[in-house]
Amino acid sequence: MDNILELKNIDKIYGVNTKNPYQALSNINLIFKKNSFNSIIGQSGSGKSTLLNIIGTLDSPTKGEVIFNNQDISKYTKDELAIFRNKSIGFIFQFHYLLPEFSAIENVLMPYKISNSKVNQDIINRAHELLEIVGLEKYKNQLANNLSGGQQQRVAIARSLINSPNIVLADEPTGNLDSDSTEAVYNLLREINKNNNTSFIIITHDRKIAEKTDRIIELKDGEVYTDIEK
Amino acid sequence: MKLAFNIAKRFLLSAKKQTIVIILGIAVGVSVQVFIGSLISGLQKDLVDTTIGSQSQITLANDESNQYIDDYTNIIANINDNQSNIKSITPTITTSGQLSINEDNENIVFRGFEFSSANEIYKIEEKLVENSTMPNSSNEILLGLNLKETLDLKINDKVYYNDNNPSAKSNVELTVVGFVDFKVLDLNSSWVVSNLETTQDILNIQTTETLNVEMQLKDVFEAANTRDSILLTLNQSNIEAVTWIEKNEDLLAGLEGQSISSLMIQIFVIISVVLGISSVLAITVLQKSKQLGILKAMGIKDCGASKIFLFEGFILGLFGAIMGILLGISLLFVFSTFATTSDGSPVVPLDINPSFIALSALIALTASTLAALSPAIKSSKLSVIEVIRNG
Numbered sequence: 343m344d345n346i347l348e349l350k351n352i353d354k355i356y357g358v359n360t361k362n363p364y365q366a367l368s369n370i371n372l373i374f375k376k377n378s379f380n381s382i383i384g385q386s387g388s389g390k391s392t393l394l395n396i397i398g399t400l401d402s403p404t405k406g407e408v409i410f411n412n413q414d415i416s417k418y419t420k421d422e423l424a425i426f427r428n429k430s431i432g433f434i435f436q437f438h439y440l441l442p443e444f445s446a447i448e449n450v451l452m453p454y455k456i457s458n459s460k461v462n463q464d465i466i467n468r469a470h471e472l473l474e475i476v477g478l479e480k481y482k483n484q485l486a487n488n489l490s491g492g493q494q495q496r497v498a499i500a501r502s503l504i505n506s507p508n509i510v511l512a513d514e515p516t517g518n519l520d521s522d523s524t525e526a527v528y529n530l531l532r533e534i535n536k537n538n539n540t541s542f543i544i545i546t547h548d549r550k551i552a553e554k555t556d557r558i559i560e561l562k563d564g565e566v567y568t569d570i571e572k
Numbered sequence: 573m574k575l576a577f578n579i580a581k582r583f584l585l586s587a588k589k590q591t592i593v594i595i596l597g598i599a600v601g602v603s604v605q606v607f608i609g610s611l612i613s614g615l616q617k618d619l620v621d622t623t624i625g626s627q628s629q630i631t632l633a634n635d636e637s638n639q640y641i642d643d644y645t646n647i648i649a650n651i652n653d654n655q656s657n658i659k660s661i662t663p664t665i666t667t668s669g670q671l672s673i674n675e676d677n678e679n680i681v682f683r684g685f686e687f688s689s690a691n692e693i694y695k696i697e698e699k700l701v702e703n704s705t706m707p708n709s710s711n712e713i714l715l716g717l718n719l720k721e722t723l724d725l726k727i728n729d730k731v732y733y734n735d736n737n738p739s740a741k742s743n744v745e746l747t748v749v750g751f752v753d754f755k756v757l758d759l760n761s762s763w764v765v766s767n768l769e770t771t772q773d774i775l776n777i778q779t780t781e782t783l784n785v786e787m788q789l790k791d792v793f794e795a796a797n798t799r800d801s802i803l804l805t806l807n808q809s810n811i812e813a814v815t816w817i818e819k820n821e822d823l824l825a826g827l828e829g830q831s832i833s834s835l836m837i838q839i840f841v842i843i844s845v846v847l848g849i850s851s852v853l854a855i856t857v858l859q860k861s862k863q864l865g866i867l868k869a870m871g872i873k874d875c876g877a878s879k880i881f882l883f884e885g886f887i888l889g890l891f892g893a894i895m896g897i898l899l900g901i902s903l904l905f906v907f908s909t910f911a912t913t914s915d916g917s918p919v920v921p922l923d924i925n926p927s928f929i930a931l932s933a934l935i936a937l938t939a940s941t942l943a944a945l946s947p948a949i950k951s952s953k954l955s956v957i958e959v960i961r962n963g
């Protein structure tokens with residue numbers, strides 16, 4: 343099987359039972375290949391984040407199926423979804439979202455600790471390695487709060503990779519970085535995609551960045567407007 | 573489990589000021605509880621002691637008035653063998669008559685004691701005034717301190733006694749060997765005490781007979797049960813038993829009132845501790861909702877998220893209880909050391925009971941953990957998507 347993810351007839355309506363329901367997504371059908379490097383673009387309010395959250399099982403579609411590695415995850419219980427997210431998905435959010443009370447290395451190890459009671463030397467080595475890849479080995483014991491925005495974003499990237507997920511979902515991961523840092527972060531993600539066989543779906547409004555990915559999906563008013571694969 | 577605990581610990585450490593304030597709050601609650609509890613329990617013991625500490629707590633008598641109990645040594649042996657709640661037991665005779673010297677006459681209560689055991693209840697030997705001695709042969713008597721003045725007596729004076737009982741001997745010559753300060757006006761102005769044989773002789777009864785058998789108990793609040801058990805094992809239909817409770821209903825009502833007010837105070841302290849902790853933790857859930865959202869996105873289960881707050885409650889309760897006990901004990905110490913009367917005894921009697929203190933701590937710990945329940949539930953319901961969207 344070459345597909346990691348399949349979206350079938352996805353609708354998302356906000357406020358279904360209210361006076362003015364809002365259809366954020368309508369009839370989305372998409373298939374993502376294993377080890378692919380995808381981007382989603384579109385105007386503000388076009389439904390990008392809504393779609394990514396549904397893929398990441400943080401939100402559920404009003405209609406339709408989300409199939410991961412041939413498994414229909416729409417039927418999972420909340421706890422099963424939590425385990426699934428922990429093992430299979432890495433998140434990079436637009437606003438960094440590290441735990442400010444913990445150090446960089448503790449943040450990187452957090453997804454591992456959620457599912458494993460013991461932290462062994464192998465995983466600590468891996469955390470160091472990931473921090474080195476994102477160039478933050480020196481800052482590993484700094485509290486997340488004391489890191490700059492770009493540094494926090496890079497820690498979040500390291501964290502999203504610690505459990506070797508099948509797919510990493512990134513919502514404007516370079517949203518508030520300068521263009522040099524943005525360039526560096528994308529090169530990093532690309533490299534990880536090549537070396538670790540991890541799929542990526544990245545939301546961006548930066549066309550220049552989107553051009554560098556293998557596939558550009560453009561949303562418009564909650565529908566797939568264009569879908570260009572290189 | 574371990575992760576939830578570590579996160580809880582880190583959350584608490586990252587807001588040190590807030591944490592210290594909550595711990596102090598719990599500590600004050602626990603210390604108030606420990607202090608008030610010890611104080612009320614001490615007051616109760618003191619009250620029980622002064623009211624019924626020097627009197628009979630269960631009294632046996634013949635169920636027909638003016639009749640005596642026969643073969644009392646057997647009865648005492650039976651009670652000593654079968655009852656575990658008896659602190660002391662002694663035969664006593666009480667009668668009344670007139671004491672005369674020269675022209676003076678005085679109505680008195682004549683009491684016959686077996687001093688070796690009666691001292692445990694009436695502590696007569698401790699209450700002797702200067703130069704008095706205990707009666708050690710027949711016809712020697714001790715008098716309440718006030719009788720010394722009313723009859724103008726001194727040690728070794730001879731007095732004459734006429735009992736009100738028609739079958740008793742008359743004009744019995746008795747020797748005064750001492751005076752007793754019972755610290756109760758009524759007793760000081762009416763009691764005349766001799767040994768049991770003298771009384772039996774005056775009343776013309778057998779040496780195996782007594783009017784009453786009096787007892788003091790280890791646990792005075794078990795009096796009714798002990799009485800029932802005594803009557804059951806004695807199995808003598810002509811003997812009746814009266815407890816202090818029947819004679820002191822006011823005292824019992826007072827003690828119960830104190831117990832209830834003590835309980836109320838403790839309940840209110842617990843309620844305020846619970847409300848305090850749950851409101852602060854509820855705010856913490858709001859403060860930490862971003863963190864909870866991240867943890868949930870990374871796959872922490874809802875129950876794992878709840879555990880963080882239960883642990884926060886537990887940790888706060890634990891340190892609060894420990895500090896509260898230390899604070900409470902120092903408060904007790906300060907009170908019993910510095911608030912003393914002129915003779916050095918504490919103004920307020922305190923009853924420091926380790927198991928009560930431990931119980932207060934345990935209650936605080938449980939209450940704090942339970943107080944974390946509603947924030948914990950709130951955190952488990954928190955939706956990731958809200959947090960992610962609202963940045």
Ligand SMILES: Nc1ncnc2c1ncn2[C@@H]1O[C@H](COP(=O)(O)OP(=O)(O)OP(=O)(O)O)[C@@H](O)[C@H]1O
Pocket residue numbers: 356357364366384385386387388389390391392393
């Ligand atoms: N909880 C909600 N209730 C109602 N409407 C919502 C809700 N969440 C999102 N929407 C609406 O759904 C539409 C899509 O929102 P979404 O956040 O997916 O847009 P987006 O493409 O990510 O935009 P941006 O580039 O600004 O992040 C928007 O019009 C938004 O107002």
Ligand SMILES: [Mg+2]
Pocket residue numbers: 390391392
């Ligand atoms: Mg968005």
